[in-house]
Amino acid sequence: MKLVSYNIQYGFGEDGRYELARAAKVVAGADIIALQEVERFWERTNEDDQPAILSSLLPDFYWVYGPAFDMDASKRGKDGQIVNRRRQFGTMLLSRYPIAWSRLHLLPMRKMLHPLNTQNPALEGLVQTPGGPLRILSLHLAHVGSEERMEQLEFLLARHRRVGLEGGPWSGRDDETHRNWTNCEPEPDCPTAAIWMGDFNSEPGSPEYERVTGNNPYHPGASYVGGFVDSAVATGQNPSTFTSHEGKDAEGRLRKRRLDYCFVSAELVGNVRSMWIDEAETASDHKPVWTEIDLT
Numbered sequence: 001m002k003l004v005s006y007n008i009q010y011g012f013g014e015d016g017r018y019e020l021a022r023a024a025k026v027v028a029g030a031d032i033i034a035l036q037e038v039e040r041f042w043e044r045t046n047e048d049d050q051p052a053i054l055s056s057l058l059p060d061f062y063w064v065y066g067p068a069f070d071m072d073a074s075k076r077g078k079d080g081q082i083v084n085r086r087r088q089f090g091t092m093l094l095s096r097y098p099i100a101w102s103r104l105h106l107l108p109m110r111k112m113l114h115p116l117n118t119q120n121p122a123l124e125g126l127v128q129t130p131g132g133p134l135r136i137l138s139l140h141l142a143h144v145g146s147e148e149r150m151e152q153l154e155f156l157l158a159r160h161r162r163v164g165l166e167g168g169p170w171s172g173r174d175d176e177t178h179r180n181w182t183n184c185e186p187e188p189d190c191p192t193a194a195i196w197m198g199d200f201n202s203e204p205g206s207p208e209y210e211r212v213t214g215n216n217p218y219h220p221g222a223s224y225v226g227g228f229v230d231s232a233v234a235t236g237q238n239p240s241t242f243t244s245h246e247g248k249d250a251e252g253r254l255r256k257r258r259l260d261y262c263f264v265s266a267e268l269v270g271n272v273r274s275m276w277i278d279e280a281e282t283a284s285d286h287k288p289v290w291t292e293i294d295l296t
Helices: 020-027 050-057 147-162 207-213 266-269
Strands: 002-009 032-040 060-071 084-096 100-105 121-130 132-140 194-199 229-231 244-250 255-257 260-265 272-277 290-293
Touching: 002 020, 002 132, 002 194, 002 260, 020 032, 020 050, 020 121, 032 050, 032 132, 032 194, 050 060, 050 084, 060 100, 060 121, 084 100, 084 121, 084 132, 100 147, 147 207, 207 229, 229 266, 260 266, 260 290, 266 272
Parallel strands: 002 032, 132 194
Antiparallel strands: 002 290, 032 084, 060 084, 100 121, 121 132, 194 260, 229 260, 244 255, 272 290
16 A cells, blocks of 8 residues: 655645646555645635635645634635635645544644744544544644754643553544434544654654654664554665755755655554655656555
């Protein structure tokens, strides 16, 4: 099974051209897709409803969308009636297999004076894979400071540790059958195993990276119970996924940094088969991160 994480920069490529179809084409061969920087009704993207467009470009996928924030973008139609719309920015999950449930985690943030800071999301979905239910998160951490990212990771790790105690969107037996709170469905699956994919805005060896994986210089890929392993490390790689336009190295080349990851929980490490980056793709300023994992 192929998984891909891609920060699509709301459809703008390295050439500065807006074309959402390019990003959709890049990820079309995956089974599970985690997208970041997906938006609705922004002027810079022709006021497009990007989740709707992406779902039409990828019609064989189930999908959910989680906005990090929501602003008024309403207009009045020609008849004078209000057309209610919400300007949104967030993350998206798409899957060839049913997404049984989803929930959005709004990550801790710090109020800034300068530069601009925005709310960050982690969209969690329960995917019914051929090998059983699996929690997938598409997330985007803060771009400004390490301190804020560390707070966000502490929040997510705490939620991950509590999964066994909290369960999914609801639990227990419905004793008000006349109101049908459960829609006559069994309690939703909520396994402890999970995969985190997204833009972590952190490089290997950073405090944020090591907060997820642990500091294991003598045992790369060490698997802690309740912890995560970088799929690249699990397959012996250390690629770059983002080309920084802020500076060049000593030889005059654009400096590459690795910011995007697929982290698998410890119990899934033995299922990872391969990991690679589409370095040639230019549909965004990030590169798509692919992981092949046996979930049959």
